[in-house]
Amino acid sequence: MRLALCNEILDDRDLAAQCAYAAELGYEGLELAPYTMDEQPHRLPAARRRDIRRTVEAAGLRVSGLHWLLVKPEGLSLTDPDAEVRARTVEVMCELARLCGDLGGDVLVHGSPKQRWIPDDPVAAAAARHWALDAFAKAGDAAREAGVTYCIEALAPPHANFITTVAEAAAIVDEIGNPALRTMIDTGAARANPGEAPVEELVAAWYPSGHVAHIQFRDRTRRGPGQGDDDFAGVIDALRAHGYDGWIAVEPIELDPDGPTVAAFCADYLRPLLET
Numbered sequence: 001m002r003l004a005l006c007n008e009i010l011d012d013r014d015l016a017a018q019c020a021y022a023a024e025l026g027y028e029g030l031e032l033a034p035y036t037m038d039e040q041p042h043r044l045p046a047a048r049r050r051d052i053r054r055t056v057e058a059a060g061l062r063v064s065g066l067h068w069l070l071v072k073p074e075g076l077s078l079t080d081p082d083a084e085v086r087a088r089t090v091e092v093m094c095e096l097a098r099l100c101g102d103l104g105g106d107v108l109v110h111g112s113p114k115q116r117w118i119p120d121d122p123v124a125a126a127a128a129r130h131w132a133l134d135a136f137a138k139a140g141d142a143a144r145e146a147g148v149t150y151c152i153e154a155l156a157p158p159h160a161n162f163i164t165t166v167a168e169a170a171a172i173v174d175e176i177g178n179p180a181l182r183t184m185i186d187t188g189a190a191r192a193n194p195g196e197a198p199v200e201e202l203v204a205a206w207y208p209s210g211h212v213a214h215i216q217f218r219d220r221t222r223r224g225p226g227q228g229d230d231d232f233a234g235v236i237d238a239l240r241a242h243g244y245d246g247w248i249a250v251e252p253i254e255l256d257p258d259g260p261t262v263a264a265f266c267a268d269y270l271r272p273l274l275e276t
Contacts, residue, residue, distance in 0.1 A: 001236070001244060001274055003267070004029035004064035006251040008036055009259040015052065019059035021260065025267040029064035030056055031249040032103070034096060035072035042095035049102040057104070064247040065107035065148070065214070066100050069093065070115040078116045078135045079128035079162070089115065090135045094142035101146030106247065107214045108143065109184055110136075111153040113160035132162070133172060140181030149213045151184040156193035164193060166202050170211040183211050186251070188218030191230055200238040207242045215239065216251045217270070224252035224262045226269030236273050248274075
């Protein structure tokens with residue numbers, strides 16, 4: 001298992017400085033939020049993509065993948081009744097899959113709950129779900145062509161009202177049936193959801209079946225692993241027991257006291273657990 005840091009945690013510095021600091025702390029990869037690269041990240045020219053990849057790899061790191069996919073450009077939605085909005089969103093999703101491949105990444109994490117919100121009306125909700133699955137299917141096709149994996153992230157209420165459990169995400173993966181489209185486990189979201197199974201059980205249920213392709217670590221308080229009461233040693237034991245050998249991305253949202261300090265704390269907390 002390899003440890004990656006979500007780069008928006010270090011948004012007080014440029015990419016080269018982010019890479020140098022993450023490498024110094026012992027991280028092996030950066031999970032990039034596209035909005036930190038450009039206002040139109042899906043349209044980055046080839047030369048800029050090469051520069052980003054070279055900058056990361058020059059520090060001895062790899063781009064593990066992309067997350068926070070639909071923050072920029074603004075106005076995106078998988079479930080909007082406006083067909084033009086949905087078409088623009090699908091274009092961004094597919095282009096980000098190609099960007100991930102160009103940067104040498106392995107996975108994309110599709111969270112973006114507000115951009116997949118569904119209405120309360122049952123008829124409108126059914127239409128919204130259909131549109132969302134069509135978007136995920138097209139993103140999965142683009143991911144397969146780019147040699148990457150597109151992961152649908154389950155997020156807990158009240159932050160999301162669609163795809164709130166790993167089982168729901170896995171059902172969509174099965175319905176679409178593309179091996180480049182899978183799901184992942186966000187420990188913070190799972191533990192914040194009273195309707196979700198314990199994380200160790202999620203690993204046992206969904207990793208051996210091939211549904212889970214990625215893991216993000218965060219405490220249910222939205223702070224970093226080790227900054228709350230959540231146990232991560234047991235999760236690492238479960239991952240190890242089931243043969244997981246991919247990335248573990250550290251993704252705190254509440255940065256107390258600040259991003260660089262949290263990044264250092266999480267590395268110091270997790271490295272001994274991974275080495276045990």
